[in-house]
Amino acid sequence: MTDSDRPASSGPFDPFDWVRELVLADLDAGDVPSRLLLAEDGQGTEPGVQIVARPESPHDDASPLSEMACAIAARPPRRAVWVVPGRLRDLADERAAPLGRCLVLTCLDRRPGGWQLHARTIPVHPDGNGLLLAAASDVEVELSPVASLMDDAARLAAGHDLQRTLAVLSIWGHTVATTEMGTDRSFGATLPAPNGSDRHRVRRIADEFEARHTPAAPAASIRRRPAIPTGIPDGWAPACLL
Numbered sequence: 001m002t003d004s005d006r007p008a009s010s011g012p013f014d015p016f017d018w019v020r021e022l023v024l025a026d027l028d029a030g031d032v033p034s035r036l037l038l039a040e041d042g043q044g045t046e047p048g049v050q051i052v053a054r055p056e057s058p059h060d061d062a063s064p065l066s067e068m069a070c071a072i073a074a075r076p077p078r079r080a081v082w083v084v085p086g087r088l089r090d091l092a093d094e095r096a097a098p099l100g101r102c103l104v105l106t107c108l109d110r111r112p113g114g115w116q117l118h119a120r121t122i123p124v125h126p127d128g129n130g131l132l133l134a135a136a137s138d139v140e141v142e143l144s145p146v147a148s149l150m151d152d153a154a155r156l157a158a159g160h161d162l163q164r165t166l167a168v169l170s171i172w173g174h175t176v177a178t179t180e181m182g183t184d185r186s187f188g189a190t191l192p193a194p195n196g197s198d199r200h201r202v203r204r205i206a207d208e209f210e211a212r213h214t215p216a217a218p219a220a221s222i223r224r225r226p227a228i229p230t231g232i233p234d235g236w237a238p239a240c241l242l
Contacts, residue, residue, distance in 0.1 A: 015081040015107045016136055018047055023083060023103060032085040036068050038077040054173030062210040065146055067169060069209050070202045072153035074165040080108040082146050106144040108154060115154050119144040149213045167191040168202040
């Protein structure tokens with residue numbers, strides 16, 4: 001995709017630029033998996049890491065989303081976007097059938113003094129030849145199923161080796177791709193072989209995230225999820241972790 005093909009940006013960090021072509025390819029294949037994109041440089045024009053969630057099993061101790069958050073906690077990036085498929089529902093009648101499909105984009109941006117989160121929904125419409133993405137709309141960040149998870153992971157900042165964390169996610173079934181920013185931007189860097197200590201570390205953090213956030217909880221359980229701390233002055237932080 002060339003610069004002229006990109007949608008107009010709404011500001012210095014437009015997550016739609018990152019995900020549009022990726023999600024359209026997913027739609028053409030008939031599936032939209034959860035996808036986490038990370039950028040470690042300060043520009044945020046291209047992701048340096050892509051993680052596509054493994055299939056979920058009813059026997060999982062932690063959801064794939066809790067496991068993927070370990071990549072943020074290992075070494076918090078300057079920018080991250082998490083794309084989660086969802087369904088549009090009428091809030092006045094939670095038992096009614098879904099009105100349609102959508103994507104929820106949750107964006108994490110490192111700013112001086114803290115982190116900034118915002119969320120968007122993108123309706124997905126059939127057009128006779130497949131599915132198309134409609135215009136994105138900003139929504140309250142608390143409505144995102146992964147916003148509190150992203151915020152917690154960024155503040156945890158475990159300082160672990162990112163490549164070894166990605167290697168653990170890969171052997172657990174997640175699809176992981178990395179690239180060296182500033183080179184040919186091709187994905188395919190070789191990940192190191194993780195050891196037992198690496199797997200134990202990532203499992204422990206994933207279990208902690210799962211216990212605190214329940215990211216796969218249904219809409220009826222949304223009030224059980226931790227809220228995102230807002231209105232905190234620059235230079236200040238929450239008194240305790242979420």
